[in-house]
Amino acid sequence: MKVYVCLKQVPDTESKIKVAADGKSIDSTGIKWILCPYDEFAVEESIRFKEKNPGATICAVSAGPDRVVDALRTALAMGCDEAIHIALPENADSYLTAKSLARAITKSGTPHLIFTGKQAIDDDAAQVHQAMAEFLSLPAVTVVLKAEYSATSVKLDREIEGGAIEKYEVATPCVIAAQKGMNEPRYASLPNIMKAKKKEIKKVTLAELDLTDTDTKVSYSAMQLPAERGACKMISGDVAAQAKELVRLLHEEAKVI
């Protein structure tokens, strides 16, 4: 029984983002790359599934430039069994990413479950989970807070507006996209980190998937940093005076109340 977990390597949330010289990508100098936090929940969920279903093999898959191998090593150290690195250029869109993941998974073996995060915190597109599922003709449930697994189906809780929950029961195979809170991801132990270094990461080229770099649909023609705000108006006085002045400003100057 094969379980896949699709993951992305992204800049750490504390990273400062700068626009590169080409004006349409980010400057990666000084960026600390991490396994996307939402994908961490997906990795953890796949390992927990395997702990209850020892026959399962967990394959971590990531599409991106060579650096993503580090994110795959993290997943292996957490407990994934094998890994596939799809060589994809920087800034590939959701369409090509999803298509390459779907084809790599099809080549590697029929999935029982595919886990991933609800979105990657770099481009924030939140498209690959459902797009990949569509390429694979599989059902998918996203923003999942809870999953209960039985032999041929999964009961899922999906978070929607206002913290309300949609309840699903979906037959396997299916795609499950994790929301923060689905579980508490484990830290990899030192022995497991050492073992993960020796595990093979299978590299797949786009050509082997019958795809090319240009099979994208959407790209970015320019990137810019948000406009800086004007200086903050500090309100002085004792608390009562501050409160009074703040509310006056919100009402009379900013006109938001």
Added chain:
Amino acid sequence: MKTVIYCEHHNGKIKKSSLELLSNAATWGTEVHALALGAPGTLDGLAAELNEYGPHAIHFAEHAGLAHYSSDGFAKVVADAAKSLGAEILLASVSTQTKDFLPRVAVKLDTGMASDCTALTVAGSNVQATRPMYSGKCFASVDFSKAKPVMATIRPNALGMKAKKAGSATATKLATDPGTIRAGVKEVVAKAGAQNKVDLTEAERIVSGGRSLKSSENFKILEDLATTISATVGASRAAVDAGFRPHSDQVGQTGKVVSPSLYMAFGISGAIQHLAGMRSSKLIVAVNTDQNAPIFQKADYGVVADLFEAAPKINEEFKKLLQH
């Protein structure tokens, strides 16, 4: 350019953000088609509301299989409708529903989509969109030259509601087949105490608290203030990680990205990951004891004070103001 706008509705009303999108589309000079999905006989009442925003045509896709949301059923019906109507542009406002099923529509139409746009203009055959990346740490201009039809989702409040424009389109029924539904909602369970609250992502006003609140009980002072000004309560990651609030209340890069007219931050120092989630708010107020807190660099109005003293006082002042 034939523009199809997916109009989401709940409890017999079109979502405000869908109407906001229609009101903007009416200013572009394109042919605007409003599309709504639902069970047979449940959609007719929506036509009057849609016609207030002047669409050229209204299409209802009705099928018993559309009584409840499903990503596969909704994706198939919207993709089929886009094809049969000859959509050149397919738009929707961002919601947990459209985020879920539109990526499948893009694949079915063999096109790409720009999600979560904060700016969108259509002039002739030229579609310009801007979308935030890294939770708003930077903004990208989208190149749609290879995406046919153009697909985009737009954040609530991003374009602003434009003037109403009376229309007189007659709703037509589309031949509709949602196919086999594999991932359909069985039941929706509301969060206790969350009824009637506007979601953070759609809120006009937000009152947020950080770890300085010290406990979940203490958030009561922010809830009281929020009630006075009809705001939604949010929280920083630190407050969520400390267990004071559920993750669904988290504002930031690993929580929700918000863009209200007024964002009030109490006891939030302003970690990069929080600032990324709220910096597109139109007006930001920060209340913090530390005058060097980074939040003040992003705020419009700053109050250096103990939030436990300031929040009730500000609440009193709001009450005085709003009584008049």
